[in-house]
Amino acid sequence: MELTLDFHTDKVYDVIIIGAGPAGSSAAIYTARAGLSTLVLFRAEADGALGVTQKIENYPGIRGPISGYELLRLMREHAKAFGAEFVRGKVIATDLLGEIKKVYTIDGREFKSRAVIIASGAMERTNKYKGEEEFLGKGVSYCGVCDAAFFKDKPVAVVGEDDYALEETEFIARFASKIYLVVPSSRIKAPHEVIAEVQFNPKVEILLHHRVVEIVGSSLVEGLWVQDINTKEKKLLKVDGVFIFLGGNKPSVDFLMNQVEMTDGHCIVVNEEMSTSVPGVFAAGDVLCNNIKQAVIAAADGVKAALAVDKYLNKKTKITAQW
Ligand SMILES: Cc1cc2nc3c(=O)[nH]c(=O)nc-3n(C[C@H](O)[C@H](O)[C@H](O)COP(=O)(O)OP(=O)(O)OC[C@H]3O[C@@H](n4cnc5c(N)ncnc54)[C@H](O)[C@@H]3O)c2cc1C
Numbered sequence: 246m247e248l249t250l251d252f253h254t255d256k257v258y259d260v261i262i263i264g265a266g267p268a269g270s271s272a273a274i275y276t277a278r279a280g281l282s283t284l285v286l287f288r289a290e291a292d293g294a295l296g297v298t299q300k301i302e303n304y305p306g307i308r309g310p311i312s313g314y315e316l317l318r319l320m321r322e323h324a325k326a327f328g329a330e331f332v333r334g335k336v337i338a339t340d341l342l343g344e345i346k347k348v349y350t351i352d353g354r355e356f357k358s359r360a361v362i363i364a365s366g367a368m369e370r371t372n373k374y375k376g377e378e379e380f381l382g383k384g385v386s387y388c389g390v391c392d393a394a395f396f397k398d399k400p401v402a403v404v405g406e407d408d409y410a411l412e413e414t415e416f417i418a419r420f421a422s423k424i425y426l427v428v429p430s431s432r433i434k435a436p437h438e439v440i441a442e443v444q445f446n447p448k449v450e451i452l453l454h455h456r457v458v459e460i461v462g463s464s465l466v467e468g469l470w471v472q473d474i475n476t477k478e479k480k481l482l483k484v485d486g487v488f489i490f491l492g493g494n495k496p497s498v499d500f501l502m503n504q505v506e507m508t509d510g511h512c513i514v515v516n517e518e519m520s521t522s523v524p525g526v527f528a529a530g531d532v533l534c535n536n537i538k539q540a541v542i543a544a545a546d547g548v549k550a551a552l553a554v555d556k557y558l559n560k561k562t563k564i565t566a567q568w
Contacts, residue, residue: 268530376460384466
């Protein structure tokens with residue numbers, strides 16, 4: 246769970262894959278096996294739709310039941326065995342229009358490649374809390390690495406319920422005096438060992454099954470009203486900061502900054518080879534607004550995108566199967 250901030254970024258990869266779910270990991274197996282230097286960027290270990298799924302028993306070849314995270318680990322190990330590199334880093338911006346594509350992560354790193362596969366899934370939030378926009382940058386944050394140091398020896402709240410939120414909580418705990426971890430669900434969707442690490446951190450108080458009512462303050466955040474979903478009791482947490490790491494069901498495409506053609510503002514348009522409107526940029530999996538959201542379909546999309554990357558980079562006239 247240690248965050249790496251000094252990753253070597255001068256290299257130009259053949260392909261950067263954004264997302265390490267079934268789409269991204271399957272694409273990485275194929276690109277790495279084809280001898281293409283492959284970097285996979287992802288937000289957190291047990292992240293994305295499959296990462297938070299407790300039980301899978303319909304993935305071909307894996308009788309199960311198996312946790313989504315365990316299945317992901319198998320896929321990632323497979324890709325790593327062929328040489329793919331997996332690096333944790335939330336992508337916040339991209340520069341895709343040139344021949345060399347640039348991908349920027351929230352902690353300030355820049356990665357370069359000749360092709361990009363977008364496989365970032367569809368788990369973005371759609372709704373905002375009362376007070377969230379008003380206090381954005383005035384105590385409300387979406388990035389522990391960027392902002393935790395501003396809350397040295399101060400109490401903060403973290404709102405989230407998965408591995409991504411827990412990893413951020415651990416980082417923020419290096420600075421904050423106290424963390425209220427506000428979990429809207431009745432359980433935290435993360436591997437047991439990660440939950441245990443946070444549970445045993447003396448700075449962290451977990452408020453399970455609590456919903457956020459409002460973020461309050463004057464010029465800066467001064468508190469967070471939460472409500473216990475079972476008892477309906479409301480209470481004010483006196484905090485100087487509120488970090489929000491929640492998911493929803495919108496495609497994760499903000500980092501594309503409208504460089505590729507989309508419908509409805511967030512559904513990427515691809516052809517039958519998973520190619521977007523920008524040469525060298527491909528997309529796969531749930532991020533495509535697929536009607537059928539299934540791991541095996543996302544994986545197959547990823548494979549198609551990988552074969553199309555091979556065609557693009559090696560200037561082939563048609564896609565060739567890998568045997
Ligand atoms: C509760 C639940 C149960 C399910 N059960 C089943 C089932 O039984 N069988 C089945 O086949 N399917 C199931 N699914 C559906 C399946 O999980 C998805 O269709 C599949 O995971 C989609 O794969 P994906 O790779 O496109 O996206 P995801 O699995 O969502 O992966 C997205 C990846 O992108 C990364 N990412 C996102 N944003 C960024 C960013 N800005 N920067 C860097 N990385 C980013 C994430 O970290 C993650 O690695 C279930 C889904 C859910 C939610």
